[in-house]
Amino acid sequence: xxxxxxxxxxxxxxxxxxxxxAARIGSMARTLLGEEPAExxxxxYGSFAESGPGHGTDRAxxxxxxxxxxxxxxxxxxxxxxxxAGLAYSFDVIDLRDAHPNTVVIDVTGRSGKTLQLQAAxxxxxxxxxxAINGVEVNxxxxxxxxxxxxxxxxxxxxxxxxxxxxxxxxxxxxxxCRSKRGGKALMVIETDQHxxxxxxxxxxxxEGILAVTYYDKEVEDDVSGFDESNL
Amino acid sequence: MSLDSMSQIFETMExxxxxxxxxxxxxxxxxxxxTRAESIAKMLTVWRAxxxxxxxxxGRSRSVSGLVGGDGLKMRQYSIxxxxxxGGYVSEVIAEALSMAESNACMRRIVAAPTAGACGVLPAxxxxxxxxxxxxxxxxxxxxxxxxxxxxxxAYRSGISGAAGGCQAEIGTAAAMAAGALVAxxxxxxxxxxxxxxxxxxxxxxxxxxxxxxxxxxPCVKRNVIGAVDAVSAADMALAGVESRIPVDEVIDAMGExxxxxxxxxxxxxxxxxxxxxxxxxxxxxxxQIV
Numbered sequence: 001x002x003x004x005x006x007x008x009x010x011x012x013x014x015x016x017x018x019x020x021x022a023a024r025i026g027s028m029a030r031t032l033l034g035e036e037p038a039e040x041x042x043x044x045y046g047s048f049a050e051s052g053p054g055h056g057t058d059r060a061x062x063x064x065x066x067x068x069x070x071x072x073x074x075x076x077x078x079x080x081x082x083x084x085a086g087l088a089y090s091f092d093v094i095d096l097r098d099a100h101p102n103t104v105v106i107d108v109t110g111r112s113g114k115t116l117q118l119q120a121a122x123x124x125x126x127x128x129x130x131x132a133i134n135g136v137e138v139n140x141x142x143x144x145x146x147x148x149x150x151x152x153x154x155x156x157x158x159x160x161x162x163x164x165x166x167x168x169x170x171x172x173x174x175x176x177x178c179r180s181k182r183g184g185k186a187l188m189v190i191e192t193d194q195h196x197x198x199x200x201x202x203x204x205x206x207x208e209g210i211l212a213v214t215y216y217d218k219e220v221e222d223d224v225s226g227f228d229e230s231n232l
Numbered sequence: 233m234s235l236d237s238m239s240q241i242f243e244t245m246e247x248x249x250x251x252x253x254x255x256x257x258x259x260x261x262x263x264x265x266x267t268r269a270e271s272i273a274k275m276l277t278v279w280r281a282x283x284x285x286x287x288x289x290x291g292r293s294r295s296v297s298g299l300v301g302g303d304g305l306k307m308r309q310y311s312i313x314x315x316x317x318x319g320g321y322v323s324e325v326i327a328e329a330l331s332m333a334e335s336n337a338c339m340r341r342i343v344a345a346p347t348a349g350a351c352g353v354l355p356a357x358x359x360x361x362x363x364x365x366x367x368x369x370x371x372x373x374x375x376x377x378x379x380x381x382x383x384x385x386x387a388y389r390s391g392i393s394g395a396a397g398g399c400q401a402e403i404g405t406a407a408a409m410a411a412g413a414l415v416a417x418x419x420x421x422x423x424x425x426x427x428x429x430x431x432x433x434x435x436x437x438x439x440x441x442x443x444x445x446x447x448x449x450x451p452c453v454k455r456n457v458i459g460a461v462d463a464v465s466a467a468d469m470a471l472a473g474v475e476s477r478i479p480v481d482e483v484i485d486a487m488g489e490x491x492x493x494x495x496x497x498x499x500x501x502x503x504x505x506x507x508x509x510x511x512x513x514x515x516x517x518x519x520x521q522i523v
Contacts, residue, residue: 001387001388002263002264003256003259003260003263003377004264005387006380006383006384006387006392006409007345007354007376007379007383008278008344009343009344010277010341010342010344011343011344011348012339012340012342013336013337013339013340013342013448014295014336014337014338014348014349014447014449015348015349016344016348020344047446050446051447051502053296054296054446055447055448056296056339073341076339124393126344221274222274224273227269227270227273227276229268229269229272232272232276232368
């Protein structure tokens with residue numbers, strides 16, 4: 001938490017967890033899908049289902065799927081924007097075990113037919129946590145640049161990835177690794193301090209044993225290069 | 233992290249011979265690996281967002297539930313007619329607190345300070361003051377650093393969410409931030425900032441979070457008013473030389489303890505207080521039929 005979590009975020013109301021966090025989750029689903037979404041089924045849990053509509057949670061989730069940030073003034077009109085953009089959406093209520101009260105599971109299909117399932121929670125102050133991707137448990141927040149790597153569970157794959165990160169002078173902040181079964185598919189989540197360029201992501205995707213790589217860039221700061229304190 | 237107690241901020245001020253706001257600025261630069269210009273420019277975007285939110289609101293919006301909207305305008309008109317008992321500045325503070333909190337409920341763009349539900353308190357005391365006193369933008373940004381530093385200390389020691397600590401943790405914290413900002417704008421001493429924060433928090437201690445139908449509307453919008461007026465009175469008392477008998481960090485800790493002891497029905501669950509009144513339940517029932 002920093003002082004701009006106290007004075008901020010700048011956001012469309014009424015609730016940082018029900019509205020701003022919901023928009024961030026939608027936006028995360030869009031990024032991880034990696035293409036324009038065509039259809040989304042949103043399954044709401046707990047407080048998201050209880051008091052969601054009154055907080056604009058439904059509209060904020062759809063807004064995020066359309067690529068809007070939490071301060072986008074179009075959030076209240078997200079349903080109309082979805083129609084314009086050709087995004088079909090539906091909501092229902094889901095029962096989950098041991099999930100955070102503000103949780104949503106999103107099944108999203110892209111224009112090319114690519115699919116993704118995301119489970120994420122809005123954990124307060126507009127901050128979010130991704131809990132599962134395609135049914136595999138993960139744990140990351142989007143507050144760092146994040147690499148999500150699907151790989152074959154075999155010797156040396158993790159070493160290959162971290163060696164490349166080392167050569168690129170990219171520092172690993174947090175890292176987790178989970179596999180479905182020995183020799184099966186595994187999911188690596190790596191949060192980094194530095195930005196990773198698209199061609200560097202592609203390079204990793206082409207490594208042997210790597211099945212897919214998705215990269216999430218943390219929200220960029222405003223450009224302040226022209227700022228001069230003496231003008232205040 | 234140097235923002236874990238008010239006394240530590242005071243100590244850093246003395247040791248380095250710098251102002252309160254500069255301690256917070258230095259902490260932000262370290263925490264986010266930002267330059268001085270980057271940090272101050274970001275604070276300026278926060279201030280501009282507050283100004284935009286106020287300037288662009290006609291006062292005629294209604295929330296999704298229909299429970300909220302229009303009261304800020306009523307208060308502003310009453311204030312302009314010169315009828316307010318609370319006089320010029322304070323009556324405008326009330327009008328701005330209502331307007332900003334209404335804006336939030338009506339899905340307009342606001343700045344969470346420290347939460348969206350309490351977004352009206354800090355801008356309500358600062359925006360009208362710009363009309364009454366000759367303040368530079370730099371002074372306002374310094375006051376915002378002071379406010380955010382105070383909020384960071386309270387967040388670290390006690391928490392700032394209604395779910396964890398009740399309304400006292402949201403509106404109470406916002407009031408403490410605003411009180412400290414006002415004292416800083418009047419060049420008060422660090423001791424006066426501390427007393428203002430302590431008094432603002434003490435005066436709202438124990439306040440329940442009991443939103444009708446779970447929405448950030450009733451009583452949240454009007455609670456922003458009491459937070460803003462609490463801040464003005466605490467700042468004025470501190471500047472007059474009135475002192476809190478309990479040191480500020482102990483008050484913050486006590487607020488956290490009171491919050492933990494609040495029953496869960498009074499912590500944002502909409503199961504107690506105003507939410508559980510016959511009318512509160514009726515509203516929830518009616519809304520369930522709409523949405």
